[in-house]
Amino acid sequence: MLCGISYMWTNGLAIMPELPEVETIRRELHSQILRRRLNNVTVLDPRLVQASQPKAFETRLMGALITNVARRGKYLMINVESDVLILHLMMSGRLHLRARTDIRPHTRLLLTLDDDQALHFVDVRRFGRAWITEEAHSHEVVGHLGPEPLDAGFDWRSLAIRLRGRHVAIKTALLDQRTVAGIGNIYADEALFAARIHPETPVNLLSPPKLRALTASIVTVLESGIAHQGTTFSTFETSEGSPGNNQGHLKVFRKTGQPCPSCGKNIRRIVLAQRSTHYCSNCQRKPRTVSTK
Secondary structure, X not given: OEEEOOOEEEOOEEEOXXXXXXXXXXXXXXXXXXXXXXXXXXXXXXXXXXXXXXXXXXXXXXXXXEEEEEEEOOEEEEEEOOEEEEEEOOOOEEEEEEEOOOOOOOEEEEEEEOOOEEEEEEEOOOOOEEEEEOOHHHOOOOOOOOOOOOOOOOOHHHHHHHHOOOOOEHHHHHHOOOOOOOOOHHHHHHXXXXXXXXXXXXXXXXXXXXXXXXXXHHHHHHHHHHHOOOOOOOOOEOOOOOEOOHHHHOOOOOOOOOEOOOOOOEOEEEEEOOEEEEEOOOOOOOOOOOOOO
């Protein structure tokens, strides 16, 4: 059984898994490991647990019962009785549920369960990280995150509060995890297209109707990504070993030169905040105050 998320590539660069991909993993793990006990914990790469001594990390988790599998933004959180194990997969992290003895190259952490299966943390590039804490939501790696966009309390007013006083481009603001948790390059482009907002629009120029449209679009594109089990550009797979299907439902991301699904004009690509950004210049008109590049 495989529960994995790995490289997604665009224009030769790896893309970090975003909310829908991590939520897909969370749902899979919730059904696979909930109420199971950690019989053994083995840190195979100390770099993964830089904030802890490997032996102390292992001892703290050993024997604990898994009581929940949650997510905050792009972070997985595995509740184990009084502690929470926070995992960030970064660019190439994967989680495989399989036999304890079936250790593959680049395995960094083994969480052995009570039936001798293990959750294998595999990470080719070694950027993934793991932390243990008693209070996950106040931990330094997640305490700064903005609101969860799929929570009932997320609306255009909460987004407006996060954007107040800022003058950056809206695409840049959406990539800032303090604005909204879990949005990355793929779903920022898709949400802006759905809301008909040019990615370079300064946030201080967004009217309440535009903020309402953007908030609704964020929710829609994220829910679509989850419904289609994430976006696959390379090796992201569900627990059944099949790829995500959301790449077939994207409107603009990685569609440079292809016709816009709404008006037929070719999709354009620019670089904004050092990220490839895709949009339709007809459907997403640039404000007059923004210079043309």
